[in-house]
Amino acid sequence: MKLTDEMKEALSIIGGGGAVVHLTTCSADGKPNTVAERFVGVFKDEYIVIADMFAQKTRVNLFENPIGVITIAHPVKGRTWAFRGPTTILQEGLPPDYKFHGAVAKEVLDEWGNWAEKEPPSEVPPDIKPPRLVQRGVIIMKVEECYSYKPEEAGKKIL
């Protein structure tokens, strides 16, 4: 599933017109975990990437249950979207040809493995800026569906 241009804009860091998102994962027996993520991007029009800044529970969940939901949190601007699909964390040290649902780990890490260099968080206000952008890897979702979270049409398929 290819993301639209409007979606790609929303799915970039907040200073660049994008938004903060919530990433929801859950344990294999169904205990959910919902956390805000500020460093978001798109890989090859079909994948959403997020800087893995030592996400603790997210990692445990994704390594036993590789699926997630990403919802636009702020600013929403009518972009009431929830993206769902297989999700994992890629990091240096994987075999060079390792693929996750078609995405080659090395290519993802070459493009998004150093967020501080690629998109320095200069526009993040100082009081909410992380002390230092320490990145361990890249959280990646292969978007398989997008539904609306607008209350009166919640669950309506968008893509």
Place this chain on the structure above:
Amino acid sequence: MAKLTPRMRNWLEGLGAHIGTATKKGFPTVIVVDSAKVEGDNIVKFQLADAQVEQIKQNIEENPRVALGPGGLGSIRAAYQFKGSARLEGNTLIVEVNEIYCTKPGPEAALRLDVLPYESIIKFENTRWRDTGPPK
């Protein structure tokens, strides 16, 4: 038992939450509600639209565990995650919060707050944030 602080209550009531639910086998579905009502120490009530009830009803029946991430500007300013047990009464989703975490990026991300004495949670908030809720 978890006890929400006034700051937590103000953010949840003012801007609602992204509510993570899942089947008992771990297939997630998220709904978003833009306001809430906090009652007592740890009860958060959300008014859902019919379509939202339909979307999560089965999940809540088979697996009442939910996670709440503050909505809107709260996703940045109110760096908390609330976990608890939910039930539906008509279109009201009633969440009993029993875990509270700090999700502020950096050295205190994932710090569990509800296990601290209440006074320590207040002190923690006062030294980490300046606001007491969303801007009016």
